[in-house]
Amino acid sequence: MNKTVENTDPLSSLVYDLRSDLDATSNTILEQANSTLAPRIGDVSAHLFKAGGKRIRPILTLAAATALGYRGELHVQAAAAVEFIHMATLLHDDVIDESDQRRKRPTANLLWDNRSSILVGDFLLARALQLLVELGSGKVLEALSAAAVSIAEGEILQLSTARSLQVDETTYRKIIEGKTSALFAAAAESGGAVGGADSEQLSALREFGHALGISFQIVDDVLDYGGDSVSLGKNVGDDFRDCKVTLPVIKAVSMADEAESRFWRRVIEIGEQRLGDLEHAQELLLKHGSIESAKQEAVRWSTIAQASLEKLPDHPIRGKLADLSRFVTERAS
Amino acid sequence: MNKTVENTDPLSSLVYDLRSDLDATSNTILEQANSTLAPRIGDVSAHLFKAGGKRIRPILTLAAATALGYRGELHVQAAAAVEFIHMATLLHDDVIDESDQRRKRPTANLLWDNRSSILVGDFLLARALQLLVELGSGKVLEALSAAAVSIAEGEILQLSTARSLQVDETTYRKIIEGKTSALFAAAAESGGAVGGADSEQLSALREFGHALGISFQIVDDVLDYGGDSVSLGKNVGDDFRDCKVTLPVIKAVSMADEAESRFWRRVIEIGEQRLGDLEHAQELLLKHGSIESAKQEAVRWSTIAQASLEKLPDHPIRGKLADLSRFVTERAS
Numbered sequence: 064m065n066k067t068v069e070n071t072d073p074l075s076s077l078v079y080d081l082r083s084d085l086d087a088t089s090n091t092i093l094e095q096a097n098s099t100l101a102p103r104i105g106d107v108s109a110h111l112f113k114a115g116g117k118r119i120r121p122i123l124t125l126a127a128a129t130a131l132g133y134r135g136e137l138h139v140q141a142a143a144a145v146e147f148i149h150m151a152t153l154l155h156d157d158v159i160d161e162s163d164q165r166r167k168r169p170t171a172n173l174l175w176d177n178r179s180s181i182l183v184g185d186f187l188l189a190r191a192l193q194l195l196v197e198l199g200s201g202k203v204l205e206a207l208s209a210a211a212v213s214i215a216e217g218e219i220l221q222l223s224t225a226r227s228l229q230v231d232e233t234t235y236r237k238i239i240e241g242k243t244s245a246l247f248a249a250a251a252e253s254g255g256a257v258g259g260a261d262s263e264q265l266s267a268l269r270e271f272g273h274a275l276g277i278s279f280q281i282v283d284d285v286l287d288y289g290g291d292s293v294s295l296g297k298n299v300g301d302d303f304r305d306c307k308v309t310l311p312v313i314k315a316v317s318m319a320d321e322a323e324s325r326f327w328r329r330v331i332e333i334g335e336q337r338l339g340d341l342e343h344a345q346e347l348l349l350k351h352g353s354i355e356s357a358k359q360e361a362v363r364w365s366t367i368a369q370a371s372l373e374k375l376p377d378h379p380i381r382g383k384l385a386d387l388s389r390f391v392t393e394r395a396s
Numbered sequence: 397m398n399k400t401v402e403n404t405d406p407l408s409s410l411v412y413d414l415r416s417d418l419d420a421t422s423n424t425i426l427e428q429a430n431s432t433l434a435p436r437i438g439d440v441s442a443h444l445f446k447a448g449g450k451r452i453r454p455i456l457t458l459a460a461a462t463a464l465g466y467r468g469e470l471h472v473q474a475a476a477a478v479e480f481i482h483m484a485t486l487l488h489d490d491v492i493d494e495s496d497q498r499r500k501r502p503t504a505n506l507l508w509d510n511r512s513s514i515l516v517g518d519f520l521l522a523r524a525l526q527l528l529v530e531l532g533s534g535k536v537l538e539a540l541s542a543a544a545v546s547i548a549e550g551e552i553l554q555l556s557t558a559r560s561l562q563v564d565e566t567t568y569r570k571i572i573e574g575k576t577s578a579l580f581a582a583a584a585e586s587g588g589a590v591g592g593a594d595s596e597q598l599s600a601l602r603e604f605g606h607a608l609g610i611s612f613q614i615v616d617d618v619l620d621y622g623g624d625s626v627s628l629g630k631n632v633g634d635d636f637r638d639c640k641v642t643l644p645v646i647k648a649v650s651m652a653d654e655a656e657s658r659f660w661r662r663v664i665e666i667g668e669q670r671l672g673d674l675e676h677a678q679e680l681l682l683k684h685g686s687i688e689s690a691k692q693e694a695v696r697w698s699t700i701a702q703a704s705l706e707k708l709p710d711h712p713i714r715g716k717l718a719d720l721s722r723f724v725t726e727r728a729s
Contacts (some may be wrong), residue, residue, distance in 0.1 A: 101549050179556075185488060186552065188518070189521070189544035189545040189548055201532070208525040209526060212519060212522040215437075215515050222436075
């Protein structure tokens, strides 16, 4: 390989370092997300997987094991299972949000139908479990089955508080801890468990993933009000159009005057949106410093993530994980 | 208890014998299908669970353990996990089939929404896994995670061959082996594993559940064309209206003359149904002996189920399991 890795971002640098493990993970995913009985499973899964994505969750698993000096192959299976759980939630999310695009490609529910997306999601979740049972680590099974429970809890909390301007920062945090952080934490912990981490190291990895996940989700929610939609792979304004109450909105609503409150009630609670409303929402977020304040919150969690890495042994990959958590917040700048 | 159990059917008799374990299973289900974070999970789950049902899958788990002389408590946890997997599929099935009634009560997707049914289904599947991880039996985990994979495969095969009159008896059997038999087999095997079965007994229990599941599903499909809808809890003609190609239809189609073939193509493949079509379909099934022939197939599998029980130690519950497999086919008479 002559490809230079200088001046690349920390995620690309990790991808480069872990490239052979990542290739093996992709192969496991494409091989296992398949069924001779029902070929549609392989078609839907490959469509979703090949659309790309940052693969940040399996990277966490592979990196955690590698940072502990692990030299076996089992972390690949754990990483594939982690990505399966994530893929299952994407398929179900796209049905729930009635999305027609993901990463600039038509969603599976559009190409096939909602039924296929629901059932292939179920298949992937079950297959993840099966891979983990085969892997045979009680700690990994415990971490990832608990994460799958938390994801559903977070999503249901989000659903049952949808369009409600009563959602405050505490509820928002519970939602994102469930829907995002739980799997980040379990992904890192699972890699550690496979890599032979002791219990202090496992907690550190768990805390790292948890804090990184919160930071990552806040940045995602900030970018939805003005990031670069090409690099993000999602469209600016998606959350707004779905009437989702995310951190920037919560902060702006808490500082709204009467006219602004009426605006937020109309566009979020009633869901009656007109041309120019997204732009007006963006103005309000800027006016009250909500974007800036949300970014600071993301940076604070990123700092917690970096600090928790200090309990791991010194290793080049450990440094790159710290760089990654800084990089995640820089996306929003 | 003064309640007499004479002259009751074998299922009621098993329910009576296992009543304290079944009560404990129900309590575990209602306790675990819950989340302080997202109360909707408990609401949706309780609605579904309290609607009733035969509880045949958890009964298989409890009965298998009991037949082996097991006296602990862990079979209750396995039985609850088995029912969770089943409940998850019911929630997702009702979304997929756009059903508005289950057991004469409005479905969860109607009372709440499709989103809640999808996510609570995901929660239950994940919680099942978590209960099984806590239970700590590798064999139970292996059997039930494989069953969850098979259920999804069977459902997707059914979906991708929907409305196709090309579906033959072989494909039909693959579908029902996935969507029904797999969990029956794993439910019985799991009870055996908890109860300390040796490998020959485990295979016997697995074979028993597998054969019982096929028999059960064929009878279900026969009843859809003329059973007593009150005792079954489903409406006659549901499969017909959903254009499902089940065993009675496959048999009638294989014997259809030209006019009949045109009829089946219109009502199943094109899905264009008129008043009186269900009655005409029922006439064709009777004319070609398709109902009778499907029933015989169910009896054949019931006999296989009974025979596999002979490898288990002599125990009153073993006899009642044999009675149960006979009873399942009598439902269709």
